[in-house]
Amino acid sequence: MNFDRRAIAAPTRELADWISTLKFDDLPQRTRDVARIALLDTLGAGLYGFNTPWTQKLLTWVKRGGSGTEARVWTEQAASLRSADAALVNGVAVHAFELDDYHNAKLHCGAAVIPAALAVAERLNSSGRDLLTAIVAGYEVMIRSSLALNPSAARLRGWHLTGVTGPFGAAAACAVLLKLNAEESAWALGLAGTQGAGLWAFNADGTMSKRLHPGKAAHSGVLAAELAQLGFSGPTSIYEFADGGVLKAFSDHSDPAPLTRDLGRVFHVDNNSIKPYCCCGSTHAYIDAALALRKKLGAPWDTRKKVRVGTCKVVDVQCGFDYVPSSALNAQMSLRYAVAVALMDGAALPAQFTDAKMNDPAIVGLAQGMTLVPDPELDKLYPKDFAGWVAVEHNGTWERVDILNPTGSIHVPIDAAGITEKFRGINPTLDTDAIAAVALSIEKHTARELLDLLTRKR
Numbered sequence: 001m002n003f004d005r006r007a008i009a010a011p012t013r014e015l016a017d018w019i020s021t022l023k024f025d026d027l028p029q030r031t032r033d034v035a036r037i038a039l040l041d042t043l044g045a046g047l048y049g050f051n052t053p054w055t056q057k058l059l060t061w062v063k064r065g066g067s068g069t070e071a072r073v074w075t076e077q078a079a080s081l082r083s084a085d086a087a088l089v090n091g092v093a094v095h096a097f098e099l100d101d102y103h104n105a106k107l108h109c110g111a112a113v114i115p116a117a118l119a120v121a122e123r124l125n126s127s128g129r130d131l132l133t134a135i136v137a138g139y140e141v142m143i144r145s146s147l148a149l150n151p152s153a154a155r156l157r158g159w160h161l162t163g164v165t166g167p168f169g170a171a172a173a174c175a176v177l178l179k180l181n182a183e184e185s186a187w188a189l190g191l192a193g194t195q196g197a198g199l200w201a202f203n204a205d206g207t208m209s210k211r212l213h214p215g216k217a218a219h220s221g222v223l224a225a226e227l228a229q230l231g232f233s234g235p236t237s238i239y240e241f242a243d244g245g246v247l248k249a250f251s252d253h254s255d256p257a258p259l260t261r262d263l264g265r266v267f268h269v270d271n272n273s274i275k276p277y278c279c280c281g282s283t284h285a286y287i288d289a290a291l292a293l294r295k296k297l298g299a300p301w302d303t304r305k306k307v308r309v310g311t312c313k314v315v316d317v318q319c320g321f322d323y324v325p326s327s328a329l330n331a332q333m334s335l336r337y338a339v340a341v342a343l344m345d346g347a348a349l350p351a352q353f354t355d356a357k358m359n360d361p362a363i364v365g366l367a368q369g370m371t372l373v374p375d376p377e378l379d380k381l382y383p384k385d386f387a388g389w390v391a392v393e394h395n396g397t398w399e400r401v402d403i404l405n406p407t408g409s410i411h412v413p414i415d416a417a418g419i420t421e422k423f424r425g426i427n428p429t430l431d432t433d434a435i436a437a438v439a440l441s442i443e444k445h446t447a448r449e450l451l452d453l454l455t456r457k458r
Contacts, residue, residue, distance in 0.1 A: 011148075011259040012239050015141060016186035018263050019172050022137050024129040024443065031267045032443075035135045037419050040439040041101055041274055042094055042110035043074065044423035047430065047454060048350075049096030050075045054208040058092045058215065071119035074454050083119040084222040087170070090115035091215030095162075097350060098332045099426065100214075102273050102281040103139075104383045104409075105146035106155055109272065111214030112166030113138030116221045117173040121447035126177050128442035128450070134176040138221075139269035141189075142169025147258035147268070148239065149251040151383055152314050155200070159250055163198015163213030170221020171228075178229050183236075190234025191224035193246045203321065206330030273386075274408040274419060277348035279331070282315045283338040284406035285388035290342035292401045293392050301343045303362050306393040307370040309339055312378035315388070323367040325359045339390055340367035350426065416440055431456040 027035075049055050050073075059073065062085045071086035072079045074093065081089070094100045094111035101110045117134045120126070126134075145165040146154075154161055171192035175185045198213040228234065239246050240256055247254035277287050286309060294301060311320055319335035331337045331353055340363050341352045357363065381387045386409065391400035405411035414422070416436075424432040431453065438450045 010237055010240055011256045012189055012237050013182070013186055014260045014263065015144075015172075016189055016236070017182045019137055019141065019175050019185045020180060020182040022133055022176060024133045026264065027133065027136055028267065030270055031136055032132060034270055034272055035132050035139070036440050036442060037274065037416055038101055038110050038139070038269075038272055039114060039132075039135060039442060040416070040423060040436055041419050042114040043435065043439060043454065044419070044427060045097070045099035045110070046074055046090055046094040046115070048099060048426040049093035052093075052096040052211075054211045055089070055093045055096045057208075058212070059089050062089055070123040072122065072451060074451070077452075077455050079122060083123050084219045084226070086122075087116040087119040087218035087222045088215045090119070091218035092211050093215075095211050095214045097328070097353075098278045098280065099275055101275065103143050103146075103268070103271065104273070104386060105143045105268070106151040106161045106383055107142060107146050107165065108162045108214055109139045109142050109169060109269075112162060112217040112221065113142060113169045113173050115215070116170035116218040117177065118447055118451065119218075120174045120177045120222060120225070122451055124177060126447050128445045128447065130177055131447045132442055134173040136267065136269055137176045138169040138173030139272065140267060141172035142166060143268040144259050144263075145169070145239075145246070148247060148254055148256055150253040150255065153253040154251040155314055156317060157251065158200045160198035160200050160210065160213050163217055164196040164250055166198075166214055166217025167192035167196045167220035167224060170218045171224040172221075174222055174225030175228070178225055180225065180228060184228045186236040187228040187232070187234040188225045190236055190238040191227055191232070192221055192234075193238035194234065195220035195224065196246065200318070202329065203318075203333055206327035206333070208329070210329060271410050273406075273410070274414045274422075276408050276414060276422070277338070278350055278353060279338050279348055280319055280333050281406075282319055282386055283335050284408065285386050285403035286335060286339050286390055287342045287348050288403045288406050289388060289390035289401040290339045291346060293390060293399060294343055294346055297392065297394055297399065299346060303344075303366050307339065307343070307366070308373050308391040308398070309335065309370055310373050310375040310378055310389040310391075311335070312375065312382040314382055315378075316372060316374065320372050323364065325364060328353045328358070331358045334367070335372070336367040336370055337363070339370065340364075429457055430454070431458050
């Protein structure tokens with residue numbers, strides 16, 4: 001199929017050209033460092049996530065459909081699935097307990113991009129240099145796609161942007177590994193974009209569908225890139241086309257400029273955030289504030305103290321719902337629960353999202369009794385800054401802590417040593433040191449060398 005490439009400048013084709021020519025040597029040192037940390041953090045989240053019932057249900061369904069020899073589930077020693085199916089399962093595992101990374105473009109890039117990249121890299125026996133380049137391409141395209149949609153505007157329409165833009169990121173990563181040319185890369189983007197989806201309706205009853213979105217995005221990206229390699233065409237103006245293009249379809253306030261502005265010079269992946277808490281990233285500033293207040297005012301926490309929490313509109317819609325105990329996801333998305341459990345326990349880790357904790361009368365009462373205060377100043381900051389504040393009445397006055405950017409953001413970063421300890425803490429039986437050593441120097445290894453370590457015990 002031939003196209004006239006004398007076309008006017010178009011963001012889809014410009015992105016495709018960049019993807020098809022990106023090389024490891026093009027990546028700044030800072031970008032490489034961030035990508036290595038993201039790789040290790042994503043593996044840790046995924047290996048923990050295989051213990052959850054939703055990941056096991058998904059794996060049961062995938063294996064019922066057949067097997068393969070292209071890629072592995074990360075908890076298995078050998079390839080047992082087709083690449084797209086392995087990406088699906090591993091992506092769900094990564095996002096299974098809200099431990100995976102996030103970006104202020106309201107995305108979880110690692111859960112969509114890295115499972116797709118590793119699945120294809122395993123099949124191809126790709127070098128670590130190619131894998132790292134693919135990861136950067138995937139993050140960059142996914143983030144730019146969300147920025148172009150205007151993340152807050154698209155989110156307020158009910159879209160889960162990880163599901164909407166994740167296929168773009170996964171397809172870009174796979175296109176790098178498959179060494180697709182510019183035309184094939186444009187097809188891959190088009191095929192990815194037409195599969196993008198993900199609705200926030202999971203908040204209605206705390207169901208498992210949110211866990212599915214990045215895994216499905218990873219699957220869609222592998223499918224898109226592999227089909228493009230076979231000559232299966234996709235729309236080469238998937239972003240900008242007036243009738244059914246992604247920008248118009250998903251947002252009333254989209255702008256194509258962020259797709260290509262400073263492309264190759266500015267890497268948005270550099271602003272990726274790591275989660276120290278296993279709940280929605282938009283709650284992390286509030287947890288930081290709650291922990292600071294607990295430290296200042298003392299523990300155990302006095303549940304009689306009145307609590308106020310300042311919110312912007314997006315966080316209020318997304319996380320400010322009345323807390324009623326139900327599922328782990330319900331608690332992980334609840335701003336009220338996150339603040340309450342941080343005040344009571346001094347932590348927001350997997351141990352704080354058990355059935356016993358989520359139904360604890362003292363925590364539930366504190367969560368249900370706090371007041372959420374709309375704050376226009378926070379609206380001005382979000383989502384550039386995931387800011388928030390918590391105030392507590394103490395001895396007749398209000399003690400308030402404001403957080404502009406939470407722990408784990410680029411402003412308060414978690415380094416490689418911190419990521420290694422996080423990995424060790426949630427996967428205590430695995431040989432963390434061996435896995436971290438390879439992941440953090442992946443350009444000296446192959447994707448298979450890294451994957452072979454994931455089942456090694458201490």
